[in-house]
Amino acid sequence: MSRIYTLSRPSRRSSGIDYRGALNDEQYEAVTSPPGPCLVIAGAGSGKTRTLTYRVAWLIDQGLLPSRILLLTFTNKAAREMLERVSSLVPQDLTSLWGGTFHHVGHRILRTHPREAGLEQGFTILDRDDAQEVLTSLYSRLEINAKDKRFPRPSVALEIISYSENTNRAITELCEKEFSFLAEFVEPLIRIQSQYRQRKYEINAVDYDDLLTLPLKILKQNPLLAERYQFQFQAILVDEFQDTNAVQSQFIDYLAAHHRHLMVVGDDAQSIYSWRGARFENILSFPERYPDARIFRIRTNYRSVPEILSLANMSIAANTRQFPKELRAVKPSGNMPVLVPAADPHQQANFVCQRIIELQNEGYNLSEMAVLYRAHSHAIELQLELTKRNIPFVITSGIQFFQQAHVKDLAAHLRIAINPADEIAFLRVASLVPGIGATTAQKLFSTLKTGKSWHLANPPKKSATVWVRLATLISQLRQETSVKLKPAPAAIAQDSTTQVELPPEEMINVILETYYCDVLQLRYDNASQRLEDLRQLRDYSRQFASTSEFLAQLTLLTGVELARPSNAPADADTLRLTTVHQAKGLEWKIVFLIHLADGLFPLARSTQECDSLEEERRLFYVAVTRAQDQLYLTYPIIRLSRGQFSLDPIQRKSRFIEEIPHHLMEQWQIEPPRPDWSNTTAAPHSLNSTTSAIKSPPKQYLEDHCSDPAPNYDEPF
């Protein structure tokens, strides 16, 4: 085990990093620890990423080849940032380093050995929508829910199945416990699960979960293959370990089985993904699985002022299921966190905008500020207000670029080209032909499945012309040789499955220019906009060697990352709006946390169970620890009823705020709008009155002292 450092000499290409000077004692210990299992508990803002990146640099400095390092992260962003930072530290080329999300790494293994997993080359990755479609088609085939309206919808069933896969727990067990409301449907759900599995093989496709479970499975079934990877990865590093689920944890353990050189980094207080199977208990059980593990704790917080940290520490202390630890501040004393009650979401948005402008005048950039919230829907009013005031912002939206119809259409064409079994993609593409609907498309597919040429299938008469165009397009994409050909080299000609594949860029070009642009014109009013999107996508595809790589990237990358080029220029000064989940790992000088009303944050559904309430509290903890200098906590007292008239529109402030001692916050009060500025008829809480508040000058708008008792909105009745 100790041998790995002697593989090559660190002498010539050493980075010359002064590790002692660049790291504090706690970090230094972890970074320079000898090979072997080790657990790093790193609190928020304690330089977790720094520790990991320096560790990678250290390993490389010790002579480890980048190709023999595996760095697992949860988001693409984290992977990219870490690799960039390592790159800037060491002279070596890092392209051979295996760094990426679990899904990417799983995909890479699967793509290398598809046969072992029962897949064909060119297999499709189903995103959530695709998976749901597969289930829907199963439903109609099984005629399960023809009668019973209460039978879980495909989306719900998918959630259970996914949870079952990720936690390694049987549906039966899940329905007994967490999903007791589904107890009566256990039998059919189990059947659906197995049918779903089988169906995915039939259409040569995998879903997100398979990207983890299948690689693990084929490694376990092929010891020789497993050894290859177990030997290859001389060092494995895992970021955000508290968010790993059962499968991921096994995956890591399995890959690390030979060298046992594994560093996992995490913070149980920041575990916020249990809803998709993450268990922060993985941290707790790590020393049990690796009795010789070294444990490091990094508690010094460089990010936030002590006032913010006190609030964070105090809040998380309310959790019972945790490993207590306090963050130590090193920053000098700064501003107190500010609590701001607002009358309603509009006033709240108003306040945020107003304050942002003031801070800008004080010299802060927009890019140094962020607005965080629990759910995307909480940001609507703010978006309106920001737009109205011309404050540029980027929103890490829940809507994925990939989920837009035209992008999915394009992807579907590509999928058919490389995976003829992809029924989901076929149905989508065929239904774009006028005159062909779900049933006809289904029929067409079953004739094509027998190996028949597209040209010989017989669609309805009125669809014939377009169908011929489509058929021609597909054979062009597949390089079917009927049209034009250079004689293929003998070696290739023998194996009919080995086709010389068109690069993705050319495929897209053909699809767009000869066929799909017409479809766009017919179906969408903003066709040119969408065509422009797709042309950009074509340019983006240039960097991928194969279409399957490109498609995988499209499915595994979040919309945010893909949408960047089409958004405002990257160097523009913009405000960031984001959910707390997506904010994890990021930091800003100034953070606004809005909609802190009980029922919204924590969400009403989470307040029933103790576990989920604690997770909400960890989410709150993550949110407040994003702030470096200033933290604003706001909540609206009434909710603008969007239809839910049965619900009480009056809201309490979040229990997470109640839990925090008063003296840890400063309370600001928004001045009610002056009567002579508002419409005479306007009610106190109406839109009109809040609109008038926009015009109020900043200093009158806000009252900066907490000496005035806040109006007591807590007992409205």
Added chain:
DNA sequence: TATGAACACGTTTTT
């Protein structure tokens, strides 16, 4: 197959 009317339902969080 495509359309409109009736009807239910009410928004987590993401690879």
Added chain:
DNA sequence: CGTGTTCATA
């Protein structure tokens, strides 16, 4: 109240 889904009909 607005959106998405289902059902009946041309």
